[in-house]
Amino acid sequence: MEQDALDRAFMALADPVRRAMVARLSRGDATVNELAEPFAITKQAVSKHIQVLEHAGLVTRSRDAQRRPVHLDAAALERLTAWIDQYRLLAESRFRQLDELLGASQNAAASHPEQENPEQENTAKKKEELR
Amino acid sequence: MEQDALDRAFMALADPVRRAMVARLSRGDATVNELAEPFAITKQAVSKHIQVLEHAGLVTRSRDAQRRPVHLDAAALERLTAWIDQYRLLAESRFRQLDELLGASQNAAASHPEQENPEQENTAKKKEELR
DNA sequence: GTCTTAATCAACCAAACGGTTGATCAACCG
DNA sequence: CGGTTGATCAACCGTTTGGTTGATTAAGAC
Secondary structure, three states, X not given: OOHHHHHHHHHHHOOHXXXXXXXXXXXXXXXXXXXXXXXXXXXXXXXXXXXXXXXXXXXXXXXXXXEOOEEEOHHHHHHHHHHHHHHHHHHHHHHHHHHHHHHHHHHHHHHOOOOOOOOHHHHHHHHHHOO | OOHHHHHHHHHHHOOHHHHHHHHHHOXXXXXXXXXXXXXXXXXXXXXHHHHHHHXXXXXXXOOEOOEOOEEEOHHHHHHHHHHHXXXXXXXXXXXXXXXXXXXXXXXXXXXXXXXXXXXXXXXXXXXXXXX
């Protein structure tokens, strides 16, 4: 996924109205009027929100006479979680490695009692040093 | 997760500079100067970006003399994927249910040959009707 | 003390965002 | 045909965003 697409996708989800639309669309396709119904804004504003979602690749639109049903693209959502998880898992695994490593050094600290602050403070400090 | 927090979190990720910072931080904590290094913008601008990430709850900051190391909060990232997946999975499961349902109705269509367009068009149309 | 380093605060600016009103297009209905 | 419905286009407006420059705070280093 390119930077620009990620920009637009995350930006699209950064608005509560558009997130509510995504929530609604997860239960099935909907028209502009149906999507507008829960909100106290003009239909033009709703139309713009949908265009933002569409330009972000999160939804697609078809034609049904004068209606323009909106369809949520689950694959696009999956690409977003994939981006986040990539770094979340990296950070988590690094954290787990440190926990193991500190489990070992805790024993070492017990055998070197010259430390004046031998509790969890120690753990936090070691984690910072290891960046 | 509250609406406001989601607003700020998704907004924070909607900028390529801040996403690059998240990527960098997934490999370990970093200072403002370290985070600024890859970018051709002033350190003040970088500082603002970090504040955006911090206010969004995606990173935390500690003190080390005059340095202010930034730490990525993996749990916050997890809350974001949880929000997305909630609706992604709903949409996907609905899609799967339709596929099963259409497997059955395809047989029915074969026994009612008055249909003038009995191929995949049929599938798309039935999926739309079922919203 | 003075000097350097790390980072922030403050004021400003152009561009983008979310919203409005008013006009227009496109397809069905009678 | 004219009228209604669904939706968009166009112009405008206040606020926010991402960036700048310049001044300031805070902690070491000499």
